[in-house]
Amino acid sequence: xxxxxxxxxxxxxxxxxxxxxxxxxxxxxxxxxxxxxxxxxxxxxxxxxxxxxxxxxxxxxxxxxxxxxxxxxxxxxxxxxxxxxxxxxxxxxxxxxxxxxxxxxxxxxxxxxxxxxxxxxxxxxxxxxxxxxxxxxxxxxxxxxxxxxxxxxxxxxxxxxxxxxxxxxxxxxxxxxxxxxxxxx
Amino acid sequence: xxxxxxxxxxxxxxxxxxxxxxxxxxxxxxxxxxxxxxxxxxxxxxxxxxxxxxxxxxxxxxxxxxxxxxxxxxxxxxxxxxxxxxxxxxxxxxxxxxxxxxxxxxxxxxxxxxxxxxxxxxxxxxxxxxxxxxxxxxxxxxxxxxxxxxxxxxxxxxxxxxxxxxxxxxxxxxxxxxxxxxxxxxxxxxxxxxxxxxxxxxxxxxxxxxxxxxxxxxxxxxxxxxxxxxxxxxxxxxxxxxxxxxxxxxxxxxxxxxxxxxxxxxxxxxxxxxxxxxxxxxxxxxxxxxxxxxxxxxxxxxxxxxxxxxxxxxxxxxxxxxxxxxxxxxxxxxxxxxxxxxxxxxxxxxxxxxxxxxxxxxxxxxxxxxxxxxxxxxxxxxxxxxxxxxxxxxxxxxxxxxxxxxxxxxxxxxxxxxxxxxxxxxxxxxxxxxxxxxxxxxxxxxxxxxxxxxxxxxxxxxxxxxxxxxxxxxxxxxxxxxxxx
Numbered sequence: 001x002x003x004x005x006x007x008x009x010x011x012x013x014x015x016x017x018x019x020x021x022x023x024x025x026x027x028x029x030x031x032x033x034x035x036x037x038x039x040x041x042x043x044x045x046x047x048x049x050x051x052x053x054x055x056x057x058x059x060x061x062x063x064x065x066x067x068x069x070x071x072x073x074x075x076x077x078x079x080x081x082x083x084x085x086x087x088x089x090x091x092x093x094x095x096x097x098x099x100x101x102x103x104x105x106x107x108x109x110x111x112x113x114x115x116x117x118x119x120x121x122x123x124x125x126x127x128x129x130x131x132x133x134x135x136x137x138x139x140x141x142x143x144x145x146x147x148x149x150x151x152x153x154x155x156x157x158x159x160x161x162x163x164x165x166x167x168x169x170x171x172x173x174x175x176x177x178x179x180x181x182x183x184x185x
Numbered sequence: 186x187x188x189x190x191x192x193x194x195x196x197x198x199x200x201x202x203x204x205x206x207x208x209x210x211x212x213x214x215x216x217x218x219x220x221x222x223x224x225x226x227x228x229x230x231x232x233x234x235x236x237x238x239x240x241x242x243x244x245x246x247x248x249x250x251x252x253x254x255x256x257x258x259x260x261x262x263x264x265x266x267x268x269x270x271x272x273x274x275x276x277x278x279x280x281x282x283x284x285x286x287x288x289x290x291x292x293x294x295x296x297x298x299x300x301x302x303x304x305x306x307x308x309x310x311x312x313x314x315x316x317x318x319x320x321x322x323x324x325x326x327x328x329x330x331x332x333x334x335x336x337x338x339x340x341x342x343x344x345x346x347x348x349x350x351x352x353x354x355x356x357x358x359x360x361x362x363x364x365x366x367x368x369x370x371x372x373x374x375x376x377x378x379x380x381x382x383x384x385x386x387x388x389x390x391x392x393x394x395x396x397x398x399x400x401x402x403x404x405x406x407x408x409x410x411x412x413x414x415x416x417x418x419x420x421x422x423x424x425x426x427x428x429x430x431x432x433x434x435x436x437x438x439x440x441x442x443x444x445x446x447x448x449x450x451x452x453x454x455x456x457x458x459x460x461x462x463x464x465x466x467x468x469x470x471x472x473x474x475x476x477x478x479x480x481x482x483x484x485x486x487x488x489x490x491x492x493x494x495x496x497x498x499x500x501x502x503x504x505x506x507x508x509x510x511x512x513x514x515x516x517x518x519x520x521x522x523x524x525x526x527x528x529x530x531x532x533x534x535x536x537x538x539x540x541x542x543x544x545x546x547x548x549x550x551x552x553x554x555x556x557x558x559x560x561x562x563x564x565x566x567x568x569x570x571x572x573x574x575x576x577x578x579x580x581x582x583x584x585x586x587x588x589x590x591x592x593x594x595x596x597x598x599x600x601x602x603x604x605x606x607x608x609x610x611x612x613x614x615x616x617x618x619x620x621x622x623x624x625x626x627x628x629x630x631x632x633x634x635x636x637x638x639x640x641x642x643x644x645x646x647x648x649x650x651x652x653x654x655x656x657x658x659x660x661x662x663x664x665x666x667x668x669x670x
Contacts, residue, residue, distance in 0.1 A: 053523055053589070054539035060525065130670050133591040 004091050011087040011165025015080060018157045022076050029069030033061035046142030063134035071126040071150075075119060079154045079161070082115040087165030090173070104173035108162075115158060116151060123150050215478065216529035217665065218522045218538035222479055223599045225451045226657045238336040240279030242271055243327050244294075244302045245343035246286040248319045251308040252385020253344075253408055262382045263430055264408055265303040271340060271410075272296070274425050278338055278418045287327045287341075288318035302342075320388075322346060324642075325360040331367050331413055338414030340422065345409045347638050348389055348397075349620045352645065364649045367413055373444035374646055375412040375419035375508070376609070377426060378616060380405060380437035380633070387634060392624045400627050403634035407439075407616050416444065416506060423508070439616070440508045441609035443646040445653035447509040448602050452499060452660040458483040463497050463662075465554075470666075478663070482597075488667045491585040495570035497598070497662060498554065500563050504602075504659050510647055511606035516656065517547045517568060522595040523588070527667050538595065546584075547598060548572045568600060570664070588668055596664040602657045607647055613639050 033039050035058060042064065043057045050057050086108070127135050127143045138146070163176065253264035275282040284299035286292050286307075301307040310317030327341050350356060367374065383406040390398045410426070412419045423440055431438040452458050460475040463485050470487035478484045489495075505511055524537040532538060547570045553562045574587035588594065617639035618626050626635065 052542045054541045055523070055525070130590065133589070136589050 004088050007087045007091065007165045008084055011083055011161045014161035014164040015083060015157055017160055018153070019076060019079075022072055022153070022157070026069050026072045026076070029065040029072065033058055033065055045145060046139065047137045048139045048142075050137065057137075060134075060137055063132075064137055067126055067132045067134040071123065074122055074126075075150060075154050076157075078115070078118055078122065079158045082111075082118075083158045083161030083165060086111060086162045090166040102172045105175070108173045108175075112155075112158075112162075116155060119151050119154050120147065123147050215484075216532045217478070217484075217663070218540070218595050220520060220597060222482055223518065223658055223661060225454055226655060237278065237280040238338065239281045239283060239334055240275040241283045241285060241330060241333070241337055241339045242275055242299065243285045243287050243291065243330065243339065243341040243343075244268070244299060244307075245322055245327075245341070246288045246302075246308055246319055247322045247344070247346075247388075248308055249322075249344055249346055249385070249387050249389070250408070251305050252383040252387070252403075252406065253381055254303050254307075255305050255384045263379055264381045266430070267379065267410070267426065268302050268342065269300075270425070270429065271342070272299075274422055275338075275340060277425075278414075278421050285327075285330065286318075287323065289321045289323050289326070290318055291326050291330055292318070323351070325351065325356060325363070328360060328363045328367070328413070331363055331372075335370055338412065338418045341409075341411040341413070343409055343411065344406070345411075345636050345639055345642060346387070346389065347642055349391065349638065352638055352641055357645065360645065361649055364646065365653070368443075368445040368650055368653045371446070372414055373416045373419055373442055373506075373509075374650075375410075375423060376439075376441050376443070376613075376643070376646075377410040377412070377423055378407050378439035378613060379410070379426075379430075380407045380616075383634065390623050390627060390637065391620045392627075398624075398627065400634065402630055402632070404632050406634040407636055409636075416442070420507070439612050441612045441643065442506055442509040443609060443643070443650050444506055444509055445650045446655075446657065447506045447511060447605055448657040448659060449504055449506055451658055452504055453483055453662065454481045456481070456483075457503055458499075458660055458662060460485070462499060463495065463664075465496075465498060472667075482661055482663050484663045484665060486665045488669055489585065490669050491588070491590065492583050493585060494583045495585075495664070497568040497570060498552070498565050499568075499600075499660060500554070500565045502563065510609045510650070512602040512604065513606040514604035515549045515566060515659075516601040516603040517545060517549060518599040518601065519545065519547055520597050521546065521571075524593045524595075525591075527591075527593040532593070543574070546571050546573045549600075568598065570596065570598065585668060590668050590670055593667050594664070596666075597661070598663070599661045600659045602659055605647070605651045605654045607644075609647060610640050610643050613643055617641075 028038065039058065039061060042061065047057060047064070050060060123146060126132060127138055127146055129135065159175075166173070253262075272282065282296075284294045284296055286294045286298075286302075298307075308319055310319065322343060322345075324341075324343065324345070324347060327343070331337075331339050351360070364374070383403050386399050386401045387403065387406070388397070388399050390400055392398045410422070412422050419442060427438070427440075450457070456477060460469070460473070462483075464470070464473070470489045470493065472486070472488045474486040476484055476486075501511070521541045521543055522538045523541060524532050524539065526532045526535060526537040547568055549566055549568050552565050552567045554565050555561075556563050569584075571584040571588070574584040575582070576587075613636075616635050618635040618637055619641070620638065623637060
């Protein structure tokens with residue numbers, strides 16, 4: 001049990017290595033739009049041309065910021081849950097002989113695939129569904145950028161968390177996790 | 186105790202009523218962006234019936250007209266009856282009637298002599314055949330008389346058999362000059378064509394290789410009554426003749442109105458636009474309200490989802506002069522505003538109406554709609570509002586999907602008649618031959634003879650009218666809607 005808690009702690013540290021960026025981003029989003037580089041990036045890369053509708057993006061950005069903030073909370077939560085769950089479950093894997101851990105690489109790949117699918121689905125939901133009116137300001141190019149950046153970013157968070165959080169005897173099941181020093185955890 | 190409860194109930198009721206009234210008032214509150222209404226370019230005020238002026242009746246005295254009064258078939262001889270009736274019709278539309286005869290020149294004649302137009306001798310001048318002006322039809326001379334009295338109505342009875350030489354160069358200019366003045370003064374030209382029995386000779390038919398021929402084997406041929414004057418008087422003449430002679434045989438009768446202004450009225454100013462113009466079916470959107478604002482701007486207020494197709498339809502007979510050449514092109518001038526706020530209070534305090542940079546986003550199409558009372562069909566035009574917002578024009582989805590949900594929109598649309606049509610040329614096509622067709626036509630031994638250069642003449646008249654045409658505002662409308670999911 002102690003090992004599991006240790007694993008979870010390492011996993012949380014792994015999450016925090018990149019996750020702090022997400023937290024800051026979420027805070028920025030809920031504070032609201034200010035004329036800065038972030039707003040310019042949104043205007044220049046993510047949204048449709050609102051000027052043809054006579055609008056200025058800064059007046060429309062509030063709802064889009066809330067959308068992005070909410071989406072990132074959900075994605076961060078998913079990355080957190082999935083990485084912690086793997087870290088805890090890795091201690092329960094039935095690895096009773098050398099080399100058996102590699103068999104569980106298939107399980108890890110499927111698990112990671114499911115996590116990626118969830119991230120993509122959540123991003124799609126937030127950026128294309130009619131539930132959030134702000135989604136209508138996003139251009140197709142913007143949706144693609146968000147989809148790729150969010151998927152890669154949250155996968156990286158998850159991956160770092162599972163590398164450092166996976167049980168030592170199960171590290172061979174996680175890609176490159178066996179490269180960690182033997183005395184780590 | 187009971188009294189206290191009653192008091193409590195009364196106070197609660199009072200508070201509820203006051204709050205409800207405020208909510209209701211707010212929902213009905215009007216908040217519109219700042220804009221100037223397009224100035225109407227037409228403001229036709231009907232003339233008083235008592236404003237009667239002189240009427241000039243001009244009768245073509247050329248020899249080719251003689252066949253109309255010497256008919257082979259009495260049943261289809263309307264010429265004599267029409268000439269007789271014209272005196273009565275002239276009296277009904279004017280206070281004084283003057284008669285003139287024209288050929289190469291225009292000559293004033295007495296009423297008694299005009300009555301002789303139903304007799305063959307009128308066209309042959311038996312007392313002075315040497316000086317008889319019956320060899321030519323100079324329509325330009327006849328039309329020139331319209332400058333005698335600018336307020337008068339002119340009725341010209343003729344076969345409109347115009348030789349090519351009279352429709353080119355200086356002669357054409359002579360014809361156009363008085364026509365320009367007529368149309369400039371707001372007058373119109375009505376052409377009533379009547380197919381009549383004929384027993385005589387048609388002169389001046391051009392043949393290939395030059396020269397002219399005559400033709401005597403026709404037993405039917407149209408004659409024409411050109412009425413130059415106010416549209417009201419033209420329609421009076423037309424209606425009277427129609428009722429009297431053409432209730433059952435419409436094929437032997439044609440009418441066209443040449444006017445520089447084929448628009449009767451501005452539908453918005455005359456409050457002819459109603460909710461059915463936008464929502465023809467019972468499929469009215471929620472929160473629908475219709476009213477006139479700024480004294481003459483019809484405003485449609487509603488909530489709609491993104492599936493609705495907004496189609497504003499107006500019947501042509503409500504704004505186009507009956508029998509005229511119509512309109513061949515419409516221009517839509519429009520402005521669209523949007524607001525992130527939907528409540529009037531917030532819109533007014535934060536000034537959230539933003540004018541879009543979308544200029545021409547609506548399109549128009551001619552359609553035929555069924556009349557409500559019978560099986561007849563009515564010509565109409567449909568304005569597909571915001572249609573061009575659809576990037577793919579083939580797409581059948583509503584253009585509203587290209588607007589943002591949760592916003593309020595205000596759309597002002599001005600519909601202009603942009604270019605006059607040429608329906609009148611088509612109307613008379615069947616009864617017309619060109620110089621090139623004339624020889625072949627007479628070789629075919631026709632029984633029903635056509636009119637030389639009729640379409641060409643109508644085209645000349647249309648061209649003169651079209652030069653004077655100015656884009657006319659037909660209707661202005663405004664839409665104020667909340668776009669929901």
